[in-house]
Amino acid sequence: MKDKKTGLFSLFFSFFKIGLFTFGGGMAMLPMLEKECVDKHSWASKEELLDIYAIGQCTPGIIAINTATYIGLQKRGILGSVFSTLGMVTPSFVIIILLSTVLRHFSDNIYVIKAFHGIRVAVCALILGSLLKLSKSAIVNSEKLIIALCALALQIVLGLSPVWIVIMVIIYSLIVFFTDKKRVAK
């Protein structure tokens, strides 16, 4: 059965929407990514989305672009990554350039401030919603729950950068893997 190829414009348009409705940092993008890439187009599974986010946390480049590039690459190779990245970038580009003449006063405008407070409240709900939905795929046993809680605690209490936490998880995983193998080999 011939597999329907992911359309380049489909990639562009989806990431355009994602870029357009991302307000705030990389995590705010997650609910949009989940809806477009996982639910709507099945370009990635929930697990793959989390994998991509993990990679995006410790690789150079902003996570939004890393994610767009990765998914585009996966679906349509280099051309796909170009279209998805362009899609992500275009709303920012257009809006900033259009607004640049009024931008100095944009963030002072009372209506903008009010609207953005409301948007941040909505984004809060969306992020928590995504967390709950995605954790079903990731928190499969108590060990994973402890890992998640430790990652959370390390950031809150020590303010550790995600990069360090990724390194710690990798070291932990290697230790678990190689000590387990030894026991099996006995």
Added chain:
Amino acid sequence: MTYLLLFWEFFKTGLFAIGGWLSTLPFLFDMSSKTGWFTTQELANMIAVSESTPGPIGINMSTYVGYKVGGLAGAFCSTFGLVFPSLIVIGIVYYLLKKFAQEPVVKLTFSNLRAMVIGLIGFAFYELAYTVFLPFSTVSIISILFFVLCLFVNLKVKKLHPLYFILAGALFGLVLPL
């Protein structure tokens, strides 16, 4: 020449933007004093604006600076510079992963990394909630109620696209007596 410099400066910034755009701030401050493209006050303004406009903050910043310095072409150069490291690095990572994804050690590591990401999302929520809902006031209590409503609808009505929540949030904010 400026166009090349824009590309190069933002290429460096993109290369060191590990773990979020905040890690680019030292580079942006450095850029300010080295190139004179913007003052630190302007940088602070740009950050405020970039946080309030759609799209990834890093892209907003690069477009803004590039446009200010060199018009449309400048914006293209700076943004392309910022994006370029991603394209290369992700390309490499992707092909490496394709090769090694089935290795048991890689699979185990990623299952743990996924759990970690849940923790990271939790932290992002915690930080955002902290700034949005605290300190407690009438406005923040009403906001919490709206938050609970959004969360409930988000979890129950699975078909509803996040963008509607964004729009609803904007309307809610406008109506709110701030």
